[in-house]
Amino acid sequence: MPELNLATYLSQTISSANWKNIGFKNRAGVLIPLFTVYSKDSYGIGDLGDLKLVVDWAKLTANSIIQLLPMNEQGGLFCPYDALSSFALEPAYICLKNFPAISGKRFNSSSTDINYVDYVLKAEKLKLLWDVYLAADLSEAHDFEEFQRQNAYWLLDFALFKILKEYHKQSPWYEWEDKFKHRDQAALKRFWQDNIEKITFQMWLQWILFQQFKEAAKYAADNNIFMKGDLPVLVSRDSADVWSHLEFFKLDFAAGAPPDMYASLGQRWGMPTYNWEAIARDNYRYIK
Incomplete structure (x- = not known):
């Protein structure tokens, strides 16, 4: 029986379609946590605008693969593998350059130490994005409505979870009031109605993140750079997934x-x- 070469062997496996998409030639690539690659245009933490710069760098250095550590929203441990959700993206990665009204503003916390990420920046970023959200006219934002519809399975519970954590001063869900911990539907409905603006803001953040991530992925594909993701196999005990x-x-x-x-x-x-x-x-x- 003739010996199969590697390309022939891989083309006969269950993942053959993916291998054909990637190709069988030799490649070089880089593994990065996005929070480590911030530029002069970002704010002490890498963002989705910086990801395009990584694509440019990869092209210049003959790298053709970029693998990202998990992009999921992180909990209090600030670990990409300790996710608050298996679906939601980390809002600290939103690129502010896309919003002219706040682009160029400086933060009180603007660490330039390349060995650390100052996560106080996340809170300051979110304050600016809250102002953008309040000023936005979403009455004709049909794309936003469609995003909510397509992602209703996880998005509604996640947004509610985030504001409930805020209400309980970031305590884990299993330390909340019983009516919220055990998902009493009448209590959750009242809380939703009383906090609809904040909850919608959380959904809006995810919409912006998904748009910016798709834009960065398209930029990579247009430049023949293969972008590879990483997903946490498990989620945090204190996560929207577990609670819901x-x-x-x-x-x-x-x-x-x-x-x-x-x-x-x-x-x-x-x-x-x-x-x-x-x-x-x-x-x-x-x-x-």
């Missing part, structure tokens, strides 16, 4: 790793494990 779909998680378990050369005692990450039987009963909608 308790049945999909085993909260009496915590994920980790056995002892190895890097951690002789093993690792305990703390994220809950999945209840795959419950996810299967819902036709795997959560992970599709």
